Amino acid sequence: MFKGKYKIPGPKSKELLKISDRYEARCMNQQAPIVWDYAKGVTVTDVDGNTYLDLTSGVLVTNVGHSHPHHVACIQKQTGRLMNCYDFPTPERIMAAKGIAELMPKHLDRVFMLTTGSEATESSMRVAKRYTGKFEIISFYGGFHGRTGMAMSAAGKTGTKKRFGPLIPGHIYAPYPYCFRCPFGKKPTSCKLFCLEFLDTVVSAASTGDVAALIIEPYQGAAGFVFPPDGYLKGLEKWAKERDIVFILDEVQASFGRTGKMFALEWDGLRPNMLCLGKGIGSGVPCAALVAESRIIDCLAPGEMSSTTGGNPLSCSATLAVLDIMKKEKLPENALKIGKYMLGRFKKFQKKYKILGEARGRGLVMGLEFVKDKKTMDPAPDITREFITRACKSGLLVGSVGIYGNVIRVAPPLVITKNEAEQACDIIETVLKSFD
Numbered sequence: 001m002f003k004g005k006y007k008i009p010g011p012k013s014k015e016l017l018k019i020s021d022r023y024e025a026r027c028m029n030q031q032a033p034i035v036w037d038y039a040k041g042v043t044v045t046d047v048d049g050n051t052y053l054d055l056t057s058g059v060l061v062t063n064v065g066h067s068h069p070h071h072v073a074c075i076q077k078q079t080g081r082l083m084n085c086y087d088f089p090t091p092e093r094i095m096a097a098k099g100i101a102e103l104m105p106k107h108l109d110r111v112f113m114l115t116t117g118s119e120a121t122e123s124s125m126r127v128a129k130r131y132t133g134k135f136e137i138i139s140f141y142g143g144f145h146g147r148t149g150m151a152m153s154a155a156g157k158t159g160t161k162k163r164f165g166p167l168i169p170g171h172i173y174a175p176y177p178y179c180f181r182c183p184f185g186k187k188p189t190s191c192k193l194f195c196l197e198f199l200d201t202v203v204s205a206a207s208t209g210d211v212a213a214l215i216i217e218p219y220q221g222a223a224g225f226v227f228p229p230d231g232y233l234k235g236l237e238k239w240a241k242e243r244d245i246v247f248i249l250d251e252v253q254a255s256f257g258r259t260g261k262m263f264a265l266e267w268d269g270l271r272p273n274m275l276c277l278g279k280g281i282g283s284g285v286p287c288a289a290l291v292a293e294s295r296i297i298d299c300l301a302p303g304e305m306s307s308t309t310g311g312n313p314l315s316c317s318a319t320l321a322v323l324d325i326m327k328k329e330k331l332p333e334n335a336l337k338i339g340k341y342m343l344g345r346f347k348k349f350q351k352k353y354k355i356l357g358e359a360r361g362r363g364l365v366m367g368l369e370f371v372k373d374k375k376t377m378d379p380a381p382d383i384t385r386e387f388i389t390r391a392c393k394s395g396l397l398v399g400s401v402g403i404y405g406n407v408i409r410v411a412p413p414l415v416i417t418k419n420e421a422e423q424a425c426d427i428i429e430t431v432l433k434s435f436d
C-alpha cells in the first residue's frame with residue numbers, strides 16, 4: 001500500500017468535501033481529495049495545513065505565481081477605486097488593450113477585452129461569420145474551445161458535447177496531428193504531414209463551400225497536451241490563407257509565457273487573423289481577450305458585440321500587473337529554462353518506467369501519457385487517477401487531461417525555481433517507481 005507523507009483528505013478537507021457533496025453541482029472535476037486554503041508562489045496549503053508544490057497553476061491560470069505581491073497590490077488598489085462601468089472606457093481597459101496590442105504582430109491591431117476563454121473563442125467565430133458572410137467552421141479532433149454554444153460545437157471531444165445536441169450547423173472536424181496516436185497510423189518522421197494534405201479531402205466531403213474560419217489550439221490542452229510536429233501550424237496557416245479561410249488561433253491556455261514565449265504564435269512566426277487569449281492573462285482574476293485585425297473585427301458596428309463584465313477595471317488592472325511582471329521577471333524565459341530541465345528528466349523517466357508511454361511538452365506545459373503496456377499503448381486512466389492521489393500524498397499537485405483521461409498535466413506557475421522543479425521531478429520519479 002502506498003504511504004506518502006500526507007493522509008488525505010485531512011479532517012477539515014473531509015468535512016468540507018461532505019458539505020460540497022451535499023450542496024455543490026457535481027459537474028466539476030475533482031482531482032485529489034483536498035480543499036485548498038491559500039497559496040504563495042508555487043506552494044499551496046490546504047485547509048488541514050498540508051503544503052504542496054503546485055504543478056497545476058489552477059488550470060494553467062496563475063502564471064505569475066500565487067499571490068504575487070505586485071499582482072495583489074494592483075488588484076487591491078483597484079477594488080478600492082472602481083470595479084465596473086460597462087460601456088464607459090477606463091484607463092485600465094485602454095492601457096490593457098494597448099499593452100497587449102504592442103506585443104502582437106503588427107497586423108493584430110485591435111483588442112476586445114472579455115471575461116472568459118469561451119467568450120473569446122465564441123466571439124472570434126461570430127466575427128469570422130459576419131466578416132466572411134459564410135457559416136462553416138473547421139475545428140480539430142480532440143480540440144477544446146470552451147463550453148458555450150459555438151465553442152462546444154467546435155469541440156473535437158465527445159465529452160464536451162455528449163447529449164447537448166443538436167449542435168450549431170456548419171461545424172466540420174479534421175484530424176489533429178496527435179503523433180503518438182496518429183489517426184492514420186503514420187510516423188512523423190516519414191508522414192510528410194499527411195494530415196495537412198488530408199484537409200482538402202475533409203472539406204470536399206463536409207463543406208457546402210461556405211467555410212468561414214478554422215479554429216485551432218497551438219497545442220491541444222484538454223486532449224492531453226498534444227503538440228503538433230514542426231511545420232504543421234505554419235503549413236495550416238498557409239493552407240487557410242490560400243483558401244480565404246479566417247485563421248483563428250486559440251491561445252487561451254498557451255499564452256502569457258506558458259510555452260516559453262509570451263505567445264505561442266512566436267514559435268512558428270504564425271500570423272493568425274484572430275487570436276484568443278484567456279487564463280494567464282488575468283493570472284487568477286477572470287479575464288480574456290480577442291485580438292483581431294481591424295479590417296476583420298471592424299465589420300461589427302458599435303453595440304453589436306458586448307459583455308457585461310468584459311474589460312472591467314479590476315480584470316484589466318490584473319492584466320496590466322501580469323504584463324509588468326512577465327517583463328520584469330522574464331517569466332517566459334524562466335518557463336523555457338525550467339521546462340527544458342523538467343522535460344529532460346521526464347524523457348529519462350519515459351525510458352525507465354513502464355507506465356510512461358510518452359513525455360512531451362514545451363516551456364512549462366508538459367504531458368505525461370500513461371499506458372497499460374508500451375507495446376499495445378492502451379491508455380491507462382485508472383493508473384493516472386491513482387498517480388494523482390499518490391502525488392498528492394507525497395506533497396505534489398498534478399491534474400489529468402486527455403481524450404482517454406490518461407495524461408498527467410505538469411504546468412507549474414512560471415515563477416518556479418530550479419530547486420522547486422528538482423523537488424517536483426524527484427517526487428514524480430518516486431511515484432512512478434511505486435507502480436513498478
Ligand code: PMP
Nearest residue numbers: 116117118144145146221252253
Ligand atoms: N480554449 C482553450 C484552449 C481552453 O483550454 C479553454 C479552457 N480550458 C477554453 C478555451 C475555455 O476557457 P474558459 O473556461 O475560461 O471559458
